[in-house]
Amino acid sequence: QNGKALLSCYISKELVASKGLNAGTIVRELGKYIQGGGGGQPFFATAGGKNPGGIADALAQAESYLG
Structure with a gap:
């Protein structure tokens, strides 16, 4: 968005608990x-961050939280 990166994360309240x-x-x-x-x-x-190129790495790392 406008040359900047944005990540969001939603987890159901049931999974949080x-x-x-x-x-x-x-x-x-x-x-x-x-x-x-x-x-x-x-x-x-x-x-939010200033390196959109890092989104792919962030998403790849996010998989470790899903295991």
Whole structure:
């Protein structure tokens, strides 16, 4: 978006409770790949950064949270 990268993460409240996942933590970690940061709530968070080229790496790393 306008030369910048944007990531968002939504996790159902049920998965947050049963698996202990946290969208804010995940987005902060993935934000490193787009030279940015972010945060939010355990079930929804966003991150912005200045390196759109890092989105592919961030998405590849996101798979590790799905296992």
